[in-house]
Amino acid sequence: MKKQEYAGFWIRFGALLIDLVIMTIVLYIPLSFIYGEEYWIGEQFIYGFWDVLLGYVVPIVATIWFWLRFFGTPGKMATKLKIVDAKTGNKLSLGQAIGRYFAYIPAMLPLGLGLIWVGIDKKKQGWHDKLAGTVVIKSNESETVQFEE
Numbered sequence: 812m813k814k815q816e817y818a819g820f821w822i823r824f825g826a827l828l829i830d831l832v833i834m835t836i837v838l839y840i841p842l843s844f845i846y847g848e849e850y851w852i853g854e855q856f857i858y859g860f861w862d863v864l865l866g867y868v869v870p871i872v873a874t875i876w877f878w879l880r881f882f883g884t885p886g887k888m889a890t891k892l893k894i895v896d897a898k899t900g901n902k903l904s905l906g907q908a909i910g911r912y913f914a915y916i917p918a919m920l921p922l923g924l925g926l927i928w929v930g931i932d933k934k935k936q937g938w939h940d941k942l943a944g945t946v947v948i949k950s951n952e953s954e955t956v957q958f959e960e
Contacts, residue, residue: 814951818892820930823947829886838865875908887947897946911943
């Protein structure tokens with residue numbers, strides 16, 4: 812049986828940073844080429860079709876797809892974390908994944924308190940996890956080192 816524990820704030824923050832780097836390269840650099848400097852300093856909320864597609868639709872669909880297919884985004888996979896159902900430890904349902912994504916909104920509103928909550932809660936759940944019924948876990952199994960002879 813695998814040894815697992817709830818993933819804490821800092822490792823999850825590290826996974827987020829990895830995801831942000833990937834999103835910047837894949838989504839926001841192309842948007843900068845498409846819309847230019849105005850994209851970053853302008854006052855418009857939406858700049859056009861590519862902004863809606865790459866800035867809103869793709870991140871939502873890709874995040875939910877990664878959660879359902881691989882138990883987490885590339886950052887979570889790189890840090891060996893998994894998002895699972897809090898009761899069963901199984902994969903998320905589509906409803907849980909959608910709910911978890913949009914539950915980030917109330918989690919971020921009061922100065923990010925719902926995200927910081929991960930560092931306080933005994934199951935390391937942020938408000939988005941509590942609302943969606945999910946937990947983030949990591950394996951404590953150590954890898955055996957083998958050398959070629």
